[in-house]
């Protein structure tokens with residue numbers, strides 16, 4: 001499989017399924033699922049075409065397991081990362097004592113004042129290890145890794161969720177739980 005093509009299609013799928021299904025006139029249900037046949041039929045962006053075999057390959061081989069099928073593979077959705085309102089019915093979970101967040105220097109002043117906010121997404125995204133946080137921060141420049149005192153947050157009643165692709169999610173991280 002040409003990785004350039006599969007990567008390109010993965011990026012477009014992330015955009016469509018997390019942020020903008022209307023770009024290809026696709027409808028998601030309230031849980032973020034799209035009908036697979038409808039997606040394939042409507043996926044005609046930038047001369048890229050999709051068939052079921054390619055979609056299945058992408059779902060199975062995507063480096064971060066960003067997408068999931070339902071049991072009979074008639075529906076597909078993004079596992080996390082949405083900006084549109086969808087109910088993912090995420091599993092609440094007790095977090096590790098520490099989690100990590102990769103960001104960049106220019107956001108630190110605001111993060112110190114406001115804590116970590118969801119910004120345009122449905123949750124604040126946290127990583128279980130520094131290496132992953134480093135990659136997340138590296139998308140925006142030289143990464144800065146913040147350590148989150150998630151154990152204490154959980155004790156204080158903050159809820160944490162673990163997505164199907166192992167991203168830790170929460171609603172907000174107040175600054176007092178962040179080591180800068």
Ligand code: HQG
Nearest residue numbers: 066102103107110111114115116117119120121125136167
């Ligand atoms: C920052 C990717 C100012 C925050 C990744 C981040 C992740 C603040 C940016 C997933 C702030 C939001 C999400 C505040 C947070 N003031 N800036 N109070 N609070 N920020 O993209 O965590 O590859 O929405 O530090 O791997 O970077 O697409 O969040 O820099 O899992 O699957 O505001 O996206 O996954 O950016 O990334 P984002 P994120 P995929």
